[in-house]
Amino acid sequence: MSAERHDYVADTRPVWAPWRIDYIRGPKSGECFFCVKGARDCLGDHVIYKGRHAFVLLNDYPYNSGHLLVAPYRHLATMGELNADERAEMMDLLIQAQAVLSAVMQPQAFNVGFNVGEAAGAGVKDHIHGHVVPRWQGDTNFMPVLGGPRVVPEALDATAELLRQAWK
Template identity: 45%
Template sequence: MTHLDELGDPDGLERLWTPYRMAYVRGEVAEPDEGCPFCRMANGGPQSELVVHRGTTAYVVLNLYPYNPGHLMVVPDRHVADYGDLSEAETLEVAELTKDALRVIREVSAPQGFNVGLNLGGAAGGSLSQHLHQHVVPRWSGDANFMTVLAATKVLPQLLTDTRDLLSQAWPT
């Protein structure tokens, strides 16, 4: 037993040590420059098959790593990070597409609630914070079950492509 073993585990939490991340946290390592995935999708590139609806200045896309089936993101075509930098037309279309997303998800999936919001900046949880996107996440009572809580595994009862087809077909034209 080492002196570290004697410190115990007062909070009962498991620890996953990732010391290699400190260089990233300190800003010493640049992210790989593969371009913005939202810009690629806006231009019909990789993963654009996840796009549910395209508007004039924005589009709606399924989250590749959804919290729940039907987890959508409303994304302006233009590469902009801050909500305040959207044009009036972009702001209006993002709002209208969000309303449409709520209506379509209600029609297709009958959720009991929603989480809707923006994560502005990396510190706020925005993993792709350089390109603004608004999350629309359907919620059901009990959607975080024992698999999520105990096994850190999310069970999604529907394939992403099936979810996309249902939402796309139900989208207002």
């Protein structure tokens, strides 16, 4: 019986993700994208819903398809800085986000939470925001296990439009 050697060779073909260039070239002026997107009305921002004190938007760099963010309009770093109205509306929006995602995408579960501070993994450490990530059994496929990239099966503009319609 001969011993065969099967060395793992990583696939080095590029994964095409042209929307990532906006992140790479993103605002270098220190401008907070939550503050910018919360203040304007632009479909390309993927804002799903605007409330009185907080808003919901589709994450442009999602962990999974349908990954939503809930943020206050005010630029605050911690939950303790939120006033009672902001806290209440954010919690209500997190719950509504789950309901809308359930209706549109039928996930089997959710990750819901806040990463507060850079050490906790907050991508935007100075503007508090919550995450609602729909999950499906087996949604972590071979791509992130082998090479790090995630596969998002639908264009962000299409997902945002579906979620906006369902929110109504």
